[in-house]
Amino acid sequence: MTSLALYSPPRAPKGPESVIIVGGGLAGLFCALKLAPKAVTVLAAAPIGRGASSAWAQAGIAAAVGPGDTIESHVTDTIIAGDGIVDEAIIRTMAKEASGRIHDLLDYGVPFDRDLEGHLSVSREAAHSQNRIVRVRGDMAGRAIMEALVAAVRKTPSIRVLEGYVVEDLIAENGQVTGVVARDKAGSGAEPHRITGSNVVMATGGIGHLYEVTTNPTEARGGGIGMAARAGARMADMEFVQFHPTAINVGKDPAPLATEALRGHGATLHNKAGERFMLPLHPDAELAPRDVVARGIFAEIRAGRGAGLDCRTAVHDFASEFPTVFGYCQAAGIDPAREMIPVIPAAHYFMGGIWTDVNGRTSLPGFWACGECTSTGAHGANRLASNSLLEAVVFSARIAEALKAEIGPDAPATWQDGSVTTTEYLTENDHPNMVALRQVMSAHLGVLRDGAGMREALDTILQLARDSHSVRFDNVITTAKLIAVCALNRIESRGGHFRTDYPEEQAEWKRRTLLTLEQADAIIPDLLED
Incomplete structure (x- = not known):
């Protein structure tokens, strides 16, 4: 992790140590709202709500709120779709809390569709046994949810939003994560800022833009996941990428x-x-x-x-x-x-990511994570449709509940005055290293995989890592390396991981993959042997 001189973000008011949330999508904003009136600082590379995969989600949120549906049925459908490695305790918690989070969203102003009697309308999606998708105008759920949450955040005095801040590294002191290193001006700022707080919550989204064909925005390149891995956090299920x-x-x-x-x-x-x-x-x-x-x-x-x-x-x-x-x-x-x-x-959703427990705690003290950058075990090897937005709100709320019991006084009335707005965006795709990475990921770590191709991909990724041009690319290439290592290591096909050289499931692989970056580096030599 980087050691830098101390800089403060502009116009930041003095007050209590805030919870730092990295990411301005659904998980990050929902967590910030549920933490109120505690002091929160949200760091977002772009204006909040923009550049977030959640805003592009079309179908809606899965919740057993319709007639005849049950929590047990939702759990069963998820376990079947997850192809043998769903954490049943996690999905049961998620399904039980779904209705409460839907009503939270209604309270924040999300206009979910209703029938003529005023009940929530629900629709069916693939691999669901019941109609349980709560929608907005058919295919506008993500946009409507994000618009409502952004409006709620702007009105909440305890939330300070620093837009245009691109986080590059975590800060740890005495074994505790205490802050982040970030650059302003959409990442182009000359001077890095050390922004410290009581705890850090990672909510940076997924990895779709590691692939040439993706439904994800440019910002979804796995930087937050790689940053956490470089800091020593435990990762989980990195081989499982879902293609819509x-x-x-x-x-x-x-x-x-x-x-x-x-x-x-x-x-x-x-x-x-x-x-x-x-x-x-x-x-x-x-x-x-x-x-x-x-x-x-x-x-x-x-x-x-x-x-x-x-x-x-x-x-x-x-x-x-x-x-x-x-x-x-x-x-x-x-x-x-x-x-x-x-x-x-198209690369659409990542079942892997930063390992967390049922309350969103990672393996590093002071460090929490929610949303697509995590791997809670709720999705197993293959996410059930519309469980992603549900996971984001359930576990971001659980983080807020846990943190409220640990952190200090409420935010002062002037806390939000330190917010910084921007219209700038970060774009890095034109760099040759990023282009090369997307090509090799698509060619050998996509819908269909085999050992020879994945070894070629890992060789290329290791070379790109040696030639890295920035800390931000270090984070991205670390995520790609972990995907390649875990995919090569899983000698079977399961869910989103399909190997043409091992097309069947194997009983001995009916388990999750848990490892650190250090452990991944240790097994690379053996994996590269043909």
């Missing part, structure tokens, strides 16, 4: 998403010959778990047969029922009422 089956294949980066709710609505998948290719692959066809559908589509594309999502009879009024997808299609010159939407699997 139906990104819209129009050559955009990031790729726009055709929500899974379309398939729940009755849309079907076909190749160029008109064949509904998912029928022979799984009893649930288009509503099979995401990894199965992603491999089905990938195989059609690789064979030159292409893949399209046919919504022509399933959706009657596309513009009103799925306005976000309709807008994407319009921008690409596609009329989904008359033609199929071309689709391709």
Whole structure:
């Protein structure tokens, strides 16, 4: 970790040591709100709510709030989708607390859809046995949730927001994480700032932009995960990357998403010959778990047969029922009422990340984590659709509850006066090292993997690490290295990790992967031997 002279963020008021939250997405903002009236400092690389994968989530939040649904059914569906390695205690906690967190979001102003009697409307998604997805206007849940939370944060005096601050490193003193090192001006600031507090909460999101085709924003490159690993935090399940089956294949980066709710609505998948290719692959066809559908589509594309999502009879009024997808299609010159939407699997969600317990504690004292940068065990090898937003709010709330019992006095009335706003963004994708990394990750650590390809990928990643051009890239390449190491080490196929050289599940691998960066480095020589 970096040792630097002391700098203070501009216009920061004096007061109690705050909880530092790194990340301005759903998990970070929800945690900040639940911590009120304790002093909180949110550090965000971009304006809060922007650059967050949560804002792009279309379908909604899974919760057993509909008629006939039960917590037990939600738990069972998640365990099945997670392919044998879901932590049952974690998912049971998450499912039990789902209803309470939905009502918290309602209190913050999220306009979830309701039926004519005023009850929450719920819809079906793949691998769910019940209608349990709470939505906003069909496919606008993420945007609506983030707009409501950003507005709530702006009104909360105990939350100071430092926008345009890119965190590069953790600070530890006497074995305790006590702060972060960050640069302002969207990461271009000449002088690093040491920002200290009582505890640090990591909420930096996922890793989608390590891949060439992704539905994630540019900021989702695994920097927070790598930063934690470099500090010595325990990692978990780093081999498991979920590819959304139906990104819209129009050559955009990031790729726009055709929500899974379309398939729940009755849309079907076909190749160029008109064949509904998912029928022979799984009893649930288009509503099979995401990894199965992603491999089905990938195989059609690789064979030159292409893949399209046919919504022509399933959706009657596309513009009103799925306005976000309709807008994407319009921008690409596609009329989904008359033609199929071309689709391709895209890196979408990371089941791996920083290990935490049921209260969001990591293995490092003073350091907590929530949202997609974590691996709680709730998703196992393959996340059940719409459990991601639920996980973010459940465990960020649990962190807040635990911290409130430990930290000092409430924030002074002037605490929010130290907020710093920005319209600047961080963009690093044009650097040749980042381009090379995305290429090798997509080629050898994507939907389909094999030992030879993954060894080639790890060799390239190690070379890129030696040639690293910045601390921020050190964090990114560390995450990529851990993905490669864990994928090579798991000699089987399970969930989001599919090896063509070991296509079957193996009983001895029915377990989670837990390791530190030091342990990963120790096994690399053996993994690179053919």
